[in-house]
Structures are given as C-alpha cells and as structure tokens.
Amino acid sequence: MQGLNFNVVTDTGPLVILNSAAHNFKIEEVLAVLFGVTSTDFEKLISVQEDHLLTRELDIEKLNRELEAMKSPEIVAWALKEFSPKITMTSSFGPESGVLLHMVSRVDPATPILFLETGYHFPETIEYKKQLTAFLGLTNIVDLRADEADRQQLIEKTGGTPYEVDPDRCCQLNKVEPLDAALGDYEAWMSGIRRHQTDFRKSVRILELYEGGRYKISPLANFTSRDAWWYLKEHKIPQHPLFEKGYLSIGCWPCTRPIQAGDDERSGRWAGKSKKECGIHTFKEIKSKDKEPEDKTGLDDLSANI
Numbered sequence: 193m194q195g196l197n198f199n200v201v202t203d204t205g206p207l208v209i210l211n212s213a214a215h216n217f218k219i220e221e222v223l224a225v226l227f228g229v230t231s232t233d234f235e236k237l238i239s240v241q242e243d244h245l246l247t248r249e250l251d252i253e254k255l256n257r258e259l260e261a262m263k264s265p266e267i268v269a270w271a272l273k274e275f276s277p278k279i280t281m282t283s284s285f286g287p288e289s290g291v292l293l294h295m296v297s298r299v300d301p302a303t304p305i306l307f308l309e310t311g312y313h314f315p316e317t318i319e320y321k322k323q324l325t326a327f328l329g330l331t332n333i334v335d336l337r338a339d340e341a342d343r344q345q346l347i348e349k350t351g352g353t354p355y356e357v358d359p360d361r362c363c364q365l366n367k368v369e370p371l372d373a374a375l376g377d378y379e380a381w382m383s384g385i386r387r388h389q390t391d392f393r394k395s396v397r398i399l400e401l402y403e404g405g406r407y408k409i410s411p412l413a414n415f416t417s418r419d420a421w422w423y424l425k426e427h428k429i430p431q432h433p434l435f436e437k438g439y440l441s442i443g444c445w446p447c448t449r450p451i452q453a454g455d456d457e458r459s460g461r462w463a464g465k466s467k468k469e470c471g472i473h474t475f476k477e478i479k480s481k482d483k484e485p486e487d488k489t490g491l492d493d494l495s496a497n498i
C-alpha cells in the first residue's frame with residue numbers, strides 16, 4: 193500500500209486530514225476534488241504539512257504471531273531493524289521506563305526518545321531523566337512542548353489550574369498535540385505500555401497499524417510489573433526516586449498520587465476522576481484488527497517475557 197497524508201490547517205476550520213492512495217498529484221487538486229476547495233480558498237490555508245509516506249504493507253497478523261513468541265528485547269531489536277531510522281519511542285521516565293529504555297540502548301542508543309515536557313513534571317522526574325540518560329548512554333532525547341501561547345491561554349482561562357478545571361484539554365494540549373506533530377517524522381513508534389496495567393490496555397497487540405499509516409510497537413505488552421522490577425534489578429538500572437515513596441506510576445505532579453499496597457498500579461493517576469488515559473494511546477484509531485491477544489502474563493513464569 194502507498195499512502196500520502198496531509199494535515200491541513202485553515203484559518204476558518206479545524207484540522208483536515210487527507211489520506212489518499214493516489215500519488216503524483218498536487219495537494220490543491222486533491223482538495224478541489226474531495227472538498228471543493230477553490231484556488232482562492234487554498235490561498236487561505238495557513239499550513240500544509242506532508243505527514244508521512246508509507247511505503248510498505250506488513251502482514252500484521254502473521255507478524256504478531258511471531259512477535260508473541262519472542263522475548264521483549266528481541267521485539268525491540270526486530271522493530272529497530274525493521275523501521276530504522278524512521279522509528280522513535282516515547283518515554284515518561286517513570287519507575288518502569290528504564291526497562292524499555294535499556295533494551296533500546298543496547299541496540300541503538302541514538303534512537304530518538306520523545307519526552308512530553310508538559311511543564312508539570314516532578315523535579316525528581318527531571319533529575320531521574322538526566323541520571324538514566326547518562327547511565328544508559330542515550331544520545332537523542334527530544335523534549336516536546338505545547339505551543340507556549342496556547343499553554344498560557346489555557347492556564348489563564350482555567351484560573352491557573354487547567355489540570356483541575358479541564359484535564360482532558362490540558363493533556364490534549366500538553367501531550368497529544370506535541371506528540372502528534374512529532375510523530376509526523378516517523379513510520380513507527382514504540383511505547384512501554386503493558387496489558388496488565390489497565391482494562392483498556394489488556395487488548396493491546398504488540399504490532400498495530402494506526403490511522404495515518406503509522407505502526408506502533410509495544411514490546412512490553414506481555415510484561416507484568418513483577419517482570420519489570422526484576423529486569424531493573426537484574427540490570428542494576430537506577431530507580432525513580434519517588435518509587436520508594438509509594439509512587440508506582442508517575443506522570444505530572446498535579447495528577448499523580450502515591451498508592452497503598454494492593455491498589456491498582458495506575459490508581460494514583462488522576463485519582464478521584466474517571467480519567468484513566470492521557471490520550472496519547474487513544475487519539476488515533478487502530479486500523480489493524482486481528483485476534484485478541486492471549487494472556488501470557490502469568491506471574492509464575494518470570495523469564496517468559498524477558
């Protein structure tokens with residue numbers, strides 16, 4: 193399959209996304225055919241951005257069968273070989289982040305690592321990010337930020353507390369939009385989400401194709417938190433300083449609380465609210481729909497996924 197996607201922002205309308213299998217065309221011609229946009233209208237366009245050119249179609253179902261049989265470091269190595277240099281990964285530099293970062297660093301420490309700098313991180317997270325980056329020899333950390341004017345506008349509109357008044361918009365502005373823009377440079381991205389973390393995440397496939405033609409790889413899909421702690425210990429990877437204070441999953445300080453023994457590991461995120469996801473794993477539709485994954489996260493077999 194070949195596809196060419198454009199993000200089009202007009203001065204009067206919202207983002208328009210075109211996905212066409214055609215090529216050898218001018219964007220003006222496609223807009224005219226699909227939306228009746230005239231050349232005068234076209235001049236009003238503020239920006240036209242070529243998003244991504246997908247040049248390959250992968251047999252996702254077959255690959256997922258093979259990837260499910262692999263250990264996580266092998267999945268990382270496969271992904272980096274398959275997609276480099278058009279592959280990135282996201283990291284929150286939280287308590288479990290050292291696992292995937294370590295696996296990536298062992299194959300290619302220059303892999304671009306995207307960090308969503310919301311401006312609301314704990315100082316301990318920023319310090320840990322520096323420490324872990326140096327420990328693993330990572331050389332390409334990219335901080336992503338929201339547009340500062342938009343950020344200030346939301347802060348003013350919400351009386352200084354966007355995370356309280358409108359957390360969905362706060363996440364959209366500070367996380368989803370900067371990530372969406374940055375992913376335009378890549379054919380694939382890796383994330384450390386695990387099936388054991390939440391109900392929503394339990395159906396994640398190791399390889400998924402998202403709208404817009406981008407692949408997402410979740411090498412730790414079969415990891416339990418016990419696997420993760422074992423991996424960090426085994427490789428002597430430094431731990432986030434807040435972990436010992438009861439923070440098992442760490443995001444922005446206004447939306448993160450320590451938890452008690454026996455609590456769900458992500459229950460400290462947006463505690464007391466119905467919100468469970470910031471949106472970066474849900475803002476695009478999954479185009480590949482293959483079979484539900486088997487639950488391979490049995491606690492008794494620590495080495496199965498490592």
Ligand code: SF4
Pocket residue numbers: 310312354355358359360362363364366367443444445446447470
């Ligand atoms: S996690 Fe909280 S502070 Fe961070 S971007 Fe989302 S709502 Fe805002």
